[in-house]
Structure formats: C-alpha cells, structure tokens
Amino acid sequence: MGNLKVNLCGIELDNPIIPASGTFGFGYEFAELYDINILGTFSFKGTTKDPRFGNPTPRIAECSSGMINAVGLQNPGVEKVISQELPKLAKCFNKKVMANVSGFSVEDYAYTCERLDKIDQVGWLEVNVSCPNVHGGGMSFGTDPAAAAEVTRAVKAVTTKPVIVKLSPNVTDIVAIAKACEEAGADGISLINTMLGMRIDLRTRKPVIANKMGGFSGKAIFPVAVRMVYQVAQAVSIPVIGMGGVSCAEDVIEMMLAGATAVEIGAQNLVDPYACKTIIEDLPKVMEKYRIENLSDIIGGVK
Amino acid sequence: MKQSLFQITENVKLTESIYRMRLSGDTSAITAPGTFVNIKLEGLFLRRPISVNDYDDNSLTIIYKVVGKGTEQMSKMQSGTLDILTGLGNGYNTDLSGENPVLIGGGVGVPPLYNLAKKLIAQGKSVSVILGFNTKAEIFYEEEFKALGCNVQVTTVDGSYGIKGFVTNAMEGMNYTYTYCCGPEPMLKAIFKASNTSGQYSFEERMGCGFGACMGCSCKTVTGYKRICKEGPVLEKEEILWEI
Ligand SMILES: Cc1cc2nc3c(=O)[nH]c(=O)nc-3n(C[C@H](O)[C@H](O)[C@H](O)COP(=O)(O)OP(=O)(O)OC[C@H]3O[C@@H](n4cnc5c(N)ncnc54)[C@H](O)[C@@H]3O)c2cc1C
Ligand SMILES: Cc1cc2nc3c(=O)[nH]c(=O)nc-3n(C[C@H](O)[C@H](O)[C@H](O)COP(=O)(O)O)c2cc1C
Ligand code: FES
Numbered sequence: 001m002g003n004l005k006v007n008l009c010g011i012e013l014d015n016p017i018i019p020a021s022g023t024f025g026f027g028y029e030f031a032e033l034y035d036i037n038i039l040g041t042f043s044f045k046g047t048t049k050d051p052r053f054g055n056p057t058p059r060i061a062e063c064s065s066g067m068i069n070a071v072g073l074q075n076p077g078v079e080k081v082i083s084q085e086l087p088k089l090a091k092c093f094n095k096k097v098m099a100n101v102s103g104f105s106v107e108d109y110a111y112t113c114e115r116l117d118k119i120d121q122v123g124w125l126e127v128n129v130s131c132p133n134v135h136g137g138g139m140s141f142g143t144d145p146a147a148a149a150e151v152t153r154a155v156k157a158v159t160t161k162p163v164i165v166k167l168s169p170n171v172t173d174i175v176a177i178a179k180a181c182e183e184a185g186a187d188g189i190s191l192i193n194t195m196l197g198m199r200i201d202l203r204t205r206k207p208v209i210a211n212k213m214g215g216f217s218g219k220a221i222f223p224v225a226v227r228m229v230y231q232v233a234q235a236v237s238i239p240v241i242g243m244g245g246v247s248c249a250e251d252v253i254e255m256m257l258a259g260a261t262a263v264e265i266g267a268q269n270l271v272d273p274y275a276c277k278t279i280i281e282d283l284p285k286v287m288e289k290y291r292i293e294n295l296s297d298i299i300g301g302v303k
Numbered sequence: 304m305k306q307s308l309f310q311i312t313e314n315v316k317l318t319e320s321i322y323r324m325r326l327s328g329d330t331s332a333i334t335a336p337g338t339f340v341n342i343k344l345e346g347l348f349l350r351r352p353i354s355v356n357d358y359d360d361n362s363l364t365i366i367y368k369v370v371g372k373g374t375e376q377m378s379k380m381q382s383g384t385l386d387i388l389t390g391l392g393n394g395y396n397t398d399l400s401g402e403n404p405v406l407i408g409g410g411v412g413v414p415p416l417y418n419l420a421k422k423l424i425a426q427g428k429s430v431s432v433i434l435g436f437n438t439k440a441e442i443f444y445e446e447e448f449k450a451l452g453c454n455v456q457v458t459t460v461d462g463s464y465g466i467k468g469f470v471t472n473a474m475e476g477m478n479y480t481y482t483y484c485c486g487p488e489p490m491l492k493a494i495f496k497a498s499n500t501s502g503q504y505s506f507e508e509r510m511g512c513g514f515g516a517c518m519g520c521s522c523k524t525v526t527g528y529k530r531i532c533k534e535g536p537v538l539e540k541e542e543i544l545w546e547i
Contacts, residue, residue: 025516053528058509060519062349074518218348270512
C-alpha cells in the first residue's frame with residue numbers, strides 16, 4: 001500500500017484529508033458515524049472572540065452541483081469553545097485539531113488566537129481573513145494585501161503554533177494576497193473559501209437567502225479552486241492547503257498536483273457524511289492506478 | 304443517525320399534489336414520531352428533508368407534496384433505491400400528553416402526526432385530531448386517523464368540507480390536555496395563541512446537512528440557540544420565540 005503521510009507545517013498527518021471549517025462542527029456529529037481519528041485532522045467551526053448567532057434564516061440555498069450558505073459564523077465564542085467544545089471533542093478525537101479563527105478587527109483575531117495558543121489539542125491556527133473589517137469600512141481583510149498581512153503579523157505575535165492564513169477567492173489577484181501573508185510570517189496558506197453567490201426564488205421574486213448573498217461552494221467550484229491553488233503554490237514557498245469542491249480521491253490527487261500539501265473537504269460532508277472516510281479508503285487504490293507510491297511526492301507536480 | 308439504502312415498495316398519489324411513498328430498509332435509527340429523514344436524489348446537491356409518517360422494524364412511510372425539482376423527481380419513482388439518512392431530529396415526546404391530547408396538522412404538516420397518534424393510542428390515550436386544508440380536494444388521511452381510533456375533525460378554508468375556516472375554529476370549545484402540532488408557521492402561531500395548554504410545535508427550515516454539522520437551520524429560543532435539525536424540529540411551547 002502507498003504512503004499517504006504528509007507533513008503540514010512541521011506536524012505529520014497520517015493522510016492529507018481534512019474536513020473544512022463550518023462543515024464538520026466540532027466533530028462529534030460525525031464521530032457518531034465513524035471513527036474520526038482516521039482523518040489527517042479537521043478544521044473546527046470558525047470561532048470568534050464573542051458568541052455569535054449569525055445571520056437570519058434561510059441561510060442555505062441549493063445550486064447545481066453545490067450550495068450557498070450564509071450562516072454568518074454562528075459559534076459559541078472562544079471561551080465556550082475552550083471550556084465546552086474541546087473537552088467534548090477530546091473524547092472522540094486524539095489528534096491535533098486545526099482551530100479556525102475569524103474576527104472583525106485585528107485585535108479580535110489576536111485575542112482569539114492568543115486564547116487558542118494555550119490549548120494543547122490545537123495543532124494549527126487557520127485564520128479566516130474573509131470577514132469584514134469593521135474598522136476598515138466593512139471591506140474584507142482578505143481582499144487587501146496590507147490588511148491580510150496586518151492580521152497575519154498580529155496573530156504570529158501571539159502564538160508559537162503554525163499560522164495558516166485562509167484566503168478568499170473573491171479577489172482580483174489572489175497571488176498578491178498570498179505573498180503578502182507569506183512575507184508577514186504565515187506558515188501556510190489555505191484556499192479557497194466560498195465564492196460570493198446568490199439565488200432568486202421565482203415564485204416570491206426574492207433572494208432565497210435572507211442575507212441576499214452567501215458563499216457558494218461544493219463540486220461546482222472545483223476548477224476555480226484548482227486554478228487558484230496552482231497560482232498560489234507557484235508563487236509562495238510555504239505549504240498550501242487546497243480546498244473547494246473536492247468530492248473524491250481523484251480530486252485530492254488533482255489538488256496535490258496543483259500544489260496542495262493537504263486537502264480540505266467542505267460541503268461534500270454535509271450531503272455525504274461519510275465523504276472523508278470514503279476518500280481515505282479510496283486513496284490507496286487511486287494512487288496505485290496512477291502509480292503513486294508516496295503521496296507527498298506529487299505535491300506541486302504540475303509546473 | 305444512520306445512512307442506508309431503502310427500497311421503494313409503493314408510491315401512490317393521495318391528492319393532486321400529495322404522494323405517499325413506502326420504503327423497506329433499516330429503520331433502527333428512527334426512535335420517535337416527529338423525527339425526519341434526509342433523502343439523496345439524483346442530480347441534486349442537497350438532500351431533501353421529509354418527516355417520518357409511519358415506521359416499523361423494516362419499513363418507512365413518508366408523505367410529501369410536489370413543490371419543486373426534488374419532490375417532482377420522487378413522485379415519478381415507482382421502484383428502485385434511495386440513499387436516506389434516518390433518525391434525524393428530536394421528535395415528539397409522548398410522555399407529556401396527558402389523557403386527551405389534541406393533534407393539529409395543516410397541509411403537509413399532517414403526515415408526522417400519524418405515527419404520533421398511533422403511539423399515543425397505544426399508550427391508552429384518547430386522541431383528538433384536527434386536520435386543516437384549503438379545500439376539499441386537498442384532504443388526505445382523514446380515514447386513516449379515524450381507523451386508528453382518533454376523534455377527527457377537518458377544516459377547510461373555503462368551507463367545501465368539514466368546518467369552514469382554520470384549525471383554530473375547530474379548537475373553540477374543545478377540551479384537551481395537551482397540544483401537538485405541525486404545519487406552516489402562521490398556523491403554528493395561531494394555535495400557540497388559541498391553545499390553553501402546553502404543547503409541542505414542529506418547525507421547518509432550509510437545511511444544509513440535517514444532522515447538526517452546518518448551522519444552516521438555527522433559530523432563537525427562550526432557552527438559547529437551537530438547530531431545527533438537531534434540537535428540533537419539535538420545540539416546546541414555552542421555549543418558542545416568534546420571528547413572524
Ligand atoms: C424537518 C422537515 C420535515 C419536512 N417534512 C415534510 C413532509 O413530511 N412532507 C412534505 O411534503 N414536505 C416536508 N418538508 C418540506 C420539504 O423538505 C420540502 O418541500 C422539499 O425539500 C422541497 O424540495 P423540492 O426539491 O421539491 O423543492 P425546491 O423548491 O426545488 O427545493 C429547493 C431547496 O429548498 C429546500 N426547501 C424547499 N422548500 C422547503 C421547505 N418547506 N422546508 C425546508 N426546505 C425546503 C429544498 O430542500 C431544497 O434544498 C419538511 C421540511 C423539513 C425541514
Ligand atoms: C455551511 C458552511 C459553513 C462554513 N463555515 C466556515 C467557517 O466558519 N470558517 C471558514 O473559514 N470557512 C467556512 N466555510 C468554507 C469552507 O471551509 C470551505 O472553504 C469552502 O466551503 C470551500 O470548500 P467546499 O467547496 O469543499 O465546500 C463554510 C462552508 C460551508 C458550506
Ligand atoms: S441543517 Fe445543518 S445544522 Fe441543521
């Protein structure tokens with residue numbers, strides 16, 4: 001059997017498969033179905049300084065080969081994540097988990113990351129810069145290289161854990177933002193977050209989503225994600241986590257050829273709760289088919 | 304929760320737009336009336352949530368209205384298998400019903416009350432049922448509830464059958480110990496106001512997963528935030544906060 005191990009920012013993963021933030025909760029819904037210790041790791045629900053209810057409902061819309069969500073970062077806040085969710089997770093997951101962090105100001109990010117830095121269970125901090133900057137006129141941190149770099153620096157200053165900056169695809173030049181984060185000290189880049197989308201109900205002539213717009217993800221965005229992962233991986237020398245529309249073992253290999261060290265799976269978990277388990281089981285067969293002995297050998301194989 | 308394949312054994316039309324599908328398969332994850340299943344359909348990304356109408360050790364019955372692509376596709380299936388997630392949501396708690404509960408359903412809110420009525424009757428309770436529809440042609444399951452031994456009243460908005468008006472018109476002057484209901488939110492709210500007992504109300508929301516992972520279906524309640532798919536779809540009267 002081929003070797004599935006990869007090294008993500010100094011921590012070895014049994015395989016590169018990582019359920020993406022917001023699609024795996026804090027793990028226990030899936031632990032009811034299978035032993036989640038088979039995963040490389042997983043990225044938990046986007047956590048903020050204070051508790052958030054998120055957006056009004058409907059928050060979900062069906063699309064061809066995908067979905068739109070406008071959950072709006074509902075989470076119990078970092079203190080409850082630390083005092084309630086993580087101890088519960090420890091009962092079903094004995095690996096390092098990836099902490100996904102969101103914020104609405106540079107100080108928010110730094111505060112939340114500093115709290116999570118103290119937690120042994122947390123292996124990596126995945127910093128989602130797709131959120132609006134309340135002090136910057138509401139523009140997303142992730143659309144401006146300087147703002148993304150500022151968040152990166154602020155987070156790096158409060159933690160010794162690897163910092164992975166998660167980028168938004170809703171930008172003109174994703175490479176400029178990735179490079180700015182690398183220069184600011186990021187240990188890795190993950191991409192892509194959801195693409196801004198919208199659906200309209202023909203009967204009511206109103207947007208399906210209460211928030212009007214939301215994040216489009218799922219199978220349909222895979223080609224865009226592969227392109228962006230490729231562009232960023234070509235431009236930076238830190239590890240890249242690829243995601244966006246991954247739904248099978250072949251997609252994982254494709255993402256890795258594009259330059260991904262590890263691969264996150266999002267929306268597919270929601271419609272097929274066994275998606276990650278199936279992918280992990282299928283990977284050795286697909287590797288054999290394409291004559292891959294060490295999965296880590298193919299990272300960035302496409303020049 | 305369980306994911307498994309079910310075999311379609313029957314799919315019949317009950318009214319112009321309402322169908323009943325019977326399936327055989329592993330129902331071991333279904334533990335209470337008022338829970339729901341989430342159905343994968345060919346060519347559609349999200350699963351479709353549908354309430355359990357009835358179940359036993361190896362068969363499941365659902366009743367659904369054709370409203371869009373997914374339910375349209377279901378209505379055309381005469382045989383074959385469906386990938387279904389079962390055992391979703393909290394369901395109705397029958398312990399709180401008292402001796403003579405009333406069950407109130409409107410339109411496609413009627414189906415989950417059937418297995419609930421069955422369970423309550425098996426516990427020796429005297430069950431009243433109010434079924435609300437727009438018009439006579441839309442009525443289904445009146446006879447089935449009667450066959451269980453329920454005291455059934457039907458209301459139609461246009462007065463073409465039974466009591467003219469809304470389900471709340473049938474509640475007037477009625478004696479009951481507890482209220483169970485399912486239907487459109489304006490109906491639930493009207494029952495909430497008209498009912499003089501405690502009760503359990505079943506809600507709908509657009510769902511991403513149906514099993515608690517995505518936070519797509521959250522609502523605010525007196526006792527905090529709840530996921531309709533996990534801590535719902537059934538809420539107790541005392542915890543409901545109305546948004547409409
Ligand atoms: C817990 C629960 C139990 C339900 N039980 C029943 C039942 O027993 N019988 C029945 O006929 N219907 C029931 N519904 C409603 C049913 O889920 C929708 O009618 C169905 O999903 C419509 O799918 P479609 O593809 O035909 O419609 P489309 O409009 O094409 O669907 C588009 C998207 O919107 C979602 N959607 C549309 N209407 C609703 C709705 N009312 N509630 C939630 N999501 C919706 C669909 O799931 C899909 O993701 C229930 C809904 C919930 C949440
Ligand atoms: C319901 C839902 C919630 C999400 N919540 C978060 C979140 O809290 N933080 C985050 O960084 N990304 C979040 N995402 C984005 C995913 O992690 C992922 O980047 C994106 O969906 C693309 O992957 P996919 O196509 O495999 O879903 C969410 C996605 C979905 C579908
Ligand atoms: S639908 Fe995903 S949490 Fe309820």
